[in-house]
Amino acid sequence: MEHLITIEELRQLGRPISQQIDDEKLLSYIYETERLSIKPVLGDELFARVLKAAAEWEQGKIEEDMKKLLDGGEYTDCNGQYHIFSGLRMAMSYFVYAQYVMDGDFQLTRAGVVMKNSDYSSHVSSKERSDCYNNALAAAQGFLNETMGYVRFAFPDCYRQRRGNAGSPHNAITVKKIG
DSSP: OOOOSOHHHHHHSSSOTTTSSSSHHHHHHHHHHHHIHHHHHHHHHHHHHHHHHHGGGGGGGOOHHHHHHHOOOOEOOOOOOOEEOOOHHHHHHHHHHHHHHHHHTTTETTTTTOOOOOTTTTOOHHHHHHHHHHHHHHHHHHHHHHHHHHHHHHHHHHHHHHEEESSOOSOOOOOOOOO
């Protein structure tokens, strides 16, 4: 299955991730991030187009707008304002990092869920882990928000379609008519 980011790119972008971390675990976090953090924001149509573009990356058959969406860049919007953004892959690297921080050293065994220990390391407290997670998540959301500015500019039809179907952004009831 193709993903928006590879394990190697994940390790190069964003915060450092050790080479000793299991690739299968990172792939599961990449999948979760794509489906739960990226796809709902982009919408199914644009997400599918970006996923296809990421698969074509190796052959060099990628459109410039898609390349920029994935890797970031700069653009001048319709109002003449200049913008720089980091792209979807950078946002994803921070989302995956945050996910790993929250449950990276837990292992499911036949005896239940355990935390791996070592003589040469110590575990952080729940508060420190939560603070690190929240910090990485805030960075990820910031990178995603600036990337959505580019989506509004470069893919306006997908953005308008997505915003029209998105419903209430705060998951609350919206009163349309009183009386």
